[in-house]
Amino acid sequence: MAQPKTTAKKTLSKTTKKAKASRKLSVAKHTTKKAVTKKVSKKTATKSSTAKKTAAKKMTITAKSSGKPSTTVMVSNYQGPKAGLNQDVPSITVTGTSGQTIELASLRGKKVVLYFYPKDATPGCTIEGHDFSKLYEHFKAANTEVFGISRDSIKSHEKFKETECFPFELLSDENETACSAFGVIKMKNMYGRQVRGIERSTFIIDANGKLVKEWRGVKVPGHVDEVLEFVKSI
Secondary structure, X not given: OHHHHHHHHHHHHHHHXXXXXXXXXXXXXXXXXXXXXXXXXXXXXXXXXXHHHHHHHHHHHHHHHOOOOXXXXXXXXXXXXXXXXXXXXXXXXXXXXXXXXXXXXXXXXXXXXXEEOOOOOOHHHXXXXXXXXXXXXXXXXXXXXXXXXXXXXXXXXXXXXXXXXXXXXXXXXXXXXHXXXXXXXXXXEEOOEEEEEEOOEEEEEXXXXXXXXXXXXXXXXXXXHHHHHHHHHO
């Protein structure tokens, strides 16, 4: 009778071992599945974060390449009078180098050359600035003040003026108030794409504050000589 008991015990022992092994396998599978799920979730989160950064980067590149002003530049909502020939210049105040503040409508007693240029420290704008510098004493002798103006900041203007030794002041029109009043913002072709910017233009204001002459779409060579001849004639 002892033999069956031994067999029963062995059978029970095998069943218990199988049950334990089954539980261990189940726990191992659950742990592995949890680890894989956690790893996948982490990988997905990383991909999502990378995708967001890439999207943000693409948006920045698109904004820069679109030719539109950056977010640090306020586009003017100027709705005031426009600068028209033989009319008083609009009452616009702009900041200038050397700590100056210039109100265009208050410039009386002297003739004024106001030349708009696209950007500091670019080849054409540098040449134009030097051309005005070379003849600056002749402009002064003709009772004429010269001002260069663009959308660049005062900091940029100060550096440009100092580097190139310009004897006249540069005016900053970051919010495009003066650009809007004189209508110099245009869409231009640059390296095969459309870019919004300043069309190189020059305006003459007489001693009574009237706009008496304008040049638009200026080509730099010979331009300053033509401007000087005109101010001498009025």
